[in-house]
Amino acid sequence: MEDLRVEYGSTAALDGVDLAVDEGEFFTLVGPSGCGKTTTLRCLAGFEEPTTGSIRVGGESMAGVPPEARGVGVVFQSYALFPHMSVGENVAYGLRFTEPPAGTTESERVAELLDLVDLPGFADRDPDTLSGGQQQRVALARALAPEPRLLLLDEPMSALDARLRERLRVQVRAIQRELDITTVYVTHDQEEALAVSDRVAVIDDGRIEQVGPPRELYDSPRTRFVAEFLGNNNVLIGEIERSDPPSLRVEGTDDGTDTIPLPFGTAAATPVGDTANAGADTDGGASHSAGERLVVCVRPGRVRVRRGAPRAGRGGDDGNAALSATVESTEFLGDATRLHCDWGGVDLTARTDGRRSFAVDEAVTLGVDPEDVRVVERE
Numbered sequence: 001m002e003d004l005r006v007e008y009g010s011t012a013a014l015d016g017v018d019l020a021v022d023e024g025e026f027f028t029l030v031g032p033s034g035c036g037k038t039t040t041l042r043c044l045a046g047f048e049e050p051t052t053g054s055i056r057v058g059g060e061s062m063a064g065v066p067p068e069a070r071g072v073g074v075v076f077q078s079y080a081l082f083p084h085m086s087v088g089e090n091v092a093y094g095l096r097f098t099e100p101p102a103g104t105t106e107s108e109r110v111a112e113l114l115d116l117v118d119l120p121g122f123a124d125r126d127p128d129t130l131s132g133g134q135q136q137r138v139a140l141a142r143a144l145a146p147e148p149r150l151l152l153l154d155e156p157m158s159a160l161d162a163r164l165r166e167r168l169r170v171q172v173r174a175i176q177r178e179l180d181i182t183t184v185y186v187t188h189d190q191e192e193a194l195a196v197s198d199r200v201a202v203i204d205d206g207r208i209e210q211v212g213p214p215r216e217l218y219d220s221p222r223t224r225f226v227a228e229f230l231g232n233n234n235v236l237i238g239e240i241e242r243s244d245p246p247s248l249r250v251e252g253t254d255d256g257t258d259t260i261p262l263p264f265g266t267a268a269a270t271p272v273g274d275t276a277n278a279g280a281d282t283d284g285g286a287s288h289s290a291g292e293r294l295v296v297c298v299r300p301g302r303v304r305v306r307r308g309a310p311r312a313g314r315g316g317d318d319g320n321a322a323l324s325a326t327v328e329s330t331e332f333l334g335d336a337t338r339l340h341c342d343w344g345g346v347d348l349t350a351r352t353d354g355r356r357s358f359a360v361d362e363a364v365t366l367g368v369d370p371e372d373v374r375v376v377e378r379e
């Protein structure tokens, strides 16, 4: 997809989208409702002509190519099975524009596909006797029937309850791997996106914010939107303070509150701004100077929690911060406990072992290591 723009009247649903999906890849578009995910998918499927920009599949231009000639299979959010047809007839409907692969009859192909989606022997059933997850697997079998070169999935799990969704996403991923089929998956669920994808594109307001493997997006968000959208995060804005090592004076903290250590300029002789010696630089070698405003983030799971106020003399051995905070509220999550803390007037969230419990108003010390602080962007 190159410089894709889709306009509805005066509003741009897509505002210059460039994306390249690799062959065999499970590629996910994720973003809040209304950001342009479905529009992107509809352009790929051929249901929508972009206002400007181009799409190529396997090097071939899709301009003016109708949906049925694109070699794409689509599964939508709603089950969209024909209620008056049996499960087998629904799957066979996927073959209406193509012959079954050489050497197979239609009914053999249908049986093969029902095996693939783990519904063997379901051909004669009525769709309305199936669970939501089973119906979506029939829809998947129908989309895969003509052996498309590209599989497009538009929130196929969103109508299912949480447990079914988790099971179905594992099944879909396994089928995708088995067939090695290039797949573009749309979801608003960031957890789902991280769980199943080879690569993810985060979209906001018709624009791509960042593209990369799940771990990279999670560990090194490059925009504030990505830092806040993918998983829980502490996003802090502040000004670099010249100290040794440099640290961040966080906006909104009371006078006398500690600062957040920064992951660069750690050598005593290194002035702020000279990152040549910085070992744990997570900011792509960018140089920074005192007074500059930065957006940084620290994952709650990276914030260590100790009971009681910090001991005399601040900080740890390696420039780690020991921040004085008070517990404001706690959430028991089973395997973890989430603590919402007040740190000098600013909220900081920590995620700690579920076996530990804390009381509201309890004094705690929050430990933050410089290498866990990610510089997201300059303000």
Ligand code: ADP
Pocket (backbone or CB within 6 Å): 008, 012, 013, 031, 032, 033, 034, 035, 036, 037, 038, 039, 040
């Ligand atoms: P998503 O799939 O991320 O929820 P969509 O791609 O459906 O978002 O929509 C992107 C934007 O385009 C939204 O602001 C939506 O209201 C608008 N939009 C989508 N389809 C139409 C349409 N047919 N007419 C006018 N506006 C539309």
